[in-house]
Amino acid sequence: MNDQAHQPAKRPVTPLAGSYGHPLHPILVTVPIGAWIAALVFDIASHLVDDPEFASRGALWLIGLGIVGALAAAVTGFLDLLAVPPGTRAFRTALVHMSLNLAVTLSFAGGFFWRMGDGTGSVAPAQIALSAVALAALAVSGYLGGKLAYRYGVRVADETTQAEGFVRS
Numbered sequence: 001m002n003d004q005a006h007q008p009a010k011r012p013v014t015p016l017a018g019s020y021g022h023p024l025h026p027i028l029v030t031v032p033i034g035a036w037i038a039a040l041v042f043d044i045a046s047h048l049v050d051d052p053e054f055a056s057r058g059a060l061w062l063i064g065l066g067i068v069g070a071l072a073a074a075v076t077g078f079l080d081l082l083a084v085p086p087g088t089r090a091f092r093t094a095l096v097h098m099s100l101n102l103a104v105t106l107s108f109a110g111g112f113f114w115r116m117g118d119g120t121g122s123v124a125p126a127q128i129a130l131s132a133v134a135l136a137a138l139a140v141s142g143y144l145g146g147k148l149a150y151r152y153g154v155r156v157a158d159e160t161t162q163a164e165g166f167v168r169s
Helices: 030-045 052-081 089-115 125-151 159-166
Strands: none
Touching: 030 052, 030 089, 030 125, 052 089, 089 125
């Protein structure tokens, strides 16, 4: 294997993806992940609190916030994908990662519209199940995203640059 084959995947294809060594995708994914996990907590809380409408409405807002965040993360993730050489394991892993994320986002979008106008009580068990399954798929996708960064080094600074942090001063 060519020792330099992975180098293009370390550099951004455009400043919109973040600078070298500082990709935007990893920080943007925290918005949908956090919002959707919190939405599931609110879903469950809607069965445990005195005001279920408040919890179900909160979950709806959190799902909407997560969808907006996912769209921003998707743009930067797609820009990072453009830097990965096609036909490689990293590229195939990135395609699966992207496909799972799109499926998760579509699931939450479907759940969002399913819930519209339902804010009169506890969240339906089927709606909670949809969120739980989507979050499980998101966990698998997150594992693959970690593999892209930590195993394959996509958008991670090269070892020469990393070594600068270990020089004693």
